[in-house]
Amino acid sequence: MRVLVDISRCQGHARCEDICPEVFATDAIEGKCVIADPQVPPGLEDKVRLAVRNCPEGALRVAGDGKGGA
Amino acid sequence: MTLQFQPPPPDHVAPERMVEFDFFHIPPGVGDPAEIWHDLVRRGVPEIFYTPRNGGHWVFLDYADIVEAYRDYSIFSTYQTPVPPIEPFPVVQPQAVDPPAHNTFRRLLAPMFTPIAVRGMTDELRRRADQLIEPLAERGHCDFIGDFAERFPTGTFLYLFGLPESRLDEFLALANTFFRSTDPAARAGNITAIYAVLDQLFRDKQANPGDDIASAIVTARNEAGEPHDWTDVLNCGFLLFVAGLDTVTNTLAYIWRYLATTPAAQQHFRDQLDDPDAFLRAIEELMRINAVSNLFRRVTHDCEFRGVQLRRNDRVVLPNTVANRDPRVFAxxxxxxxxxxxxxxxxxxxxxxxxxxxxxxxxxVMVALQEWLRRIPPFELDPDQPAGSVFGGSVMGFTSLRLRWDRR
Known part of the structure; x- marks a missing residue:
């Protein structure tokens, strides 16, 4: 499973980082989402899906798990 | 008593979309000012309606419409939005400037408020919360507004701006007149006074820059390598002054009022003091249910929105508290x-x-709640609480919130 961010939509709510800091961070310039490795480590899929559903801007999406469109 | 001019309803508003509604007026007996908004929903008024009160303005009640209004600045501008209208109004930086021009000051402020930057402030916030809470613990009671909810964010402002603690009461007085006074002369004098304070502050920081936000703003350079326009610098300082005080004060007040009346919720937070994930998730829910701000936009041009005719310069009020309880979005x-x-x-x-x-x-909010629960035993509302200690408007909240608990 991969997770992707549309940085043009991201406004820096940082809800993703609150929920799954293992995958999401925010930059030190604008506080926008940074995904160091879009490949989600095994075991974190549910947390990542929860982070995606909690983005108020709809800027995140998962790909390649058969549940979210790529 | 001030007389307010009420212009006749504009002719582009369909009669079925007209609703009498004054969001500054909280009827006697209403204990939670947000209830006037939820009452509209219960009454089944149109989800886009127009009220002739406060100079006349639209209200959106659907989560999707409110979100769209926040996003689509081609229709819904933040420039010159006060309700009721005040013109000219300071072009507050960067809040009152539409993209892309707002980026100049947004990019200046953003790095100072990122999650990373804010994590670095935690120890200082904790120290400040402790300092206010410790003396209260012995007393067994307090007025949460005057003793904590106003002082904590105002002290944070002083810290961020590199100002001495000794100026706390001066800034509290300025803020209280700004947020609570309904006397036009007092309000006008107050804005002049705030700008005079900011002007002196930025001049001091220009001469002796420190490691604080005021210094960062005044020493910043634009793309041409020149200092920013002095008016913009003052308007940016004004934004930080007005945006971070009343909102935080009343969010705290709402949350403590809820906890004082809900022992199970108090216990939930006490149980989660050592579980940051659960604590944060619970705080997020309190932020959802206690949204104090009703924000304004101004229509940029005559157009149709969701089939409703809007006219240039129409004001729109967006109640976050309504969006946050939209059953189409929240289970x-x-x-x-x-x-x-x-x-x-x-x-x-x-x-x-x-x-x-x-x-x-x-x-x-998080630090204040952690420190409070570590020092104050289970607390409740004081039955001596005076009635009518509530207000509506752009920020809703409480003028007084008396709490009590068993002394140690």
């Missing part, structure tokens, strides 16, 4: 579920003008 929206997993609340707005200080605000 069981009226229930406060401290373990709510999906929570796309709009308490800080969305889109390009989303609150730049949100991470600081949330951190202030």
């Amino acid at each position: 069981d929206p009226q229930t406060i579920d401290l373990d709510r997993a999906v929570n796309v609340h709009v308490t800080f707005g969305v889109g390009p003008h989303r609150c730049v200080g949100s991470h600081l605000a949330k951190r202030e």
Whole structure:
């Protein structure tokens, strides 16, 4: 499973980082989402899906798990 | 008593969309000012309606419409938005400037309020919260507004601006007149006074820059390498002064009022003091249910929105508290579920003008609650609480909130 961010939509709510800091961070310039490795480590899929559903801007999406469109 | 001019209803508004509604007026007996908004929903008024009160303005009640208004600045501008209208109004930087021009000051402020930057402030926030709470513990009672909820964010402002603690009462007085006075002369004098204070502050920081936000703003350079326009510098300082005080004060007040009346919720937070994930999730739910801000936009041109005719310069009021309880978005929206997993609340707005200080605000709430619960035993509302200590408007809240608990 991969997770992707549309940085043009991201406004820096940082809800993703609150929920799954293992995958999401925010930059030190604008506080926008940074995904160091879009490949989600095994075991974190549910947390990542929860982070995606909690983005108020709809800027995140998962790909390649058969549940979210790529 | 001031007489307010009420212009006749504009002819582009369909009669079925006209609703009498004054969001500054909280009827006697209403204990929670947000209830006047939820009452509209219960009455089934149109989800886009127009009220002739306060100079006349639209209200959006649908989560999707509110979010769209925040995002689509081509229709819904933040420039010159006060309700009731005050013109000219300071062009507050960067809040009152539409993209892309707002980026100049947004990019200047953003790095100082990122989650990373705010994490670095935690120890100082904790120290400040402790300092206020420790003397209260012995007393067994307090007025939460005057003793804590006003002083904590105002002290945070002094810290961020590199100002001495000795000026706390001066800034509290300025803020209280700004947020609570309804006397036009007092208000006008107060804005002049705030700008005079900011002018002196920025001049001092220009001469002796320190490691603080005021210094960062005044020493910043534009793309041409020149200092920013002095008016913009003052207007940016003004934004930080007005945006981070009353909002935080009343968010704290709402949360403590809820906890004082809900022992199970107090216990939930006490149980989660050592579980940051659960604590944060519960805070997020309190932010959803206690959205104090009703934000304004101004229509940029005659157009249709969701089939409704809008006219240039129409004002729009966006009640976050209504969006946050929209059953189309939130499961069981009226229930406060401290373990709510999906929570796309709009308490800080969305889109390009989303609150730049949100991470600081949330951190202030979190630190205050942790320190409070560590020092104060179970607390409740004081039955001596005077009635009518509530107000509506752009920020809703409380003028007094008396709490009591068993002394140690």
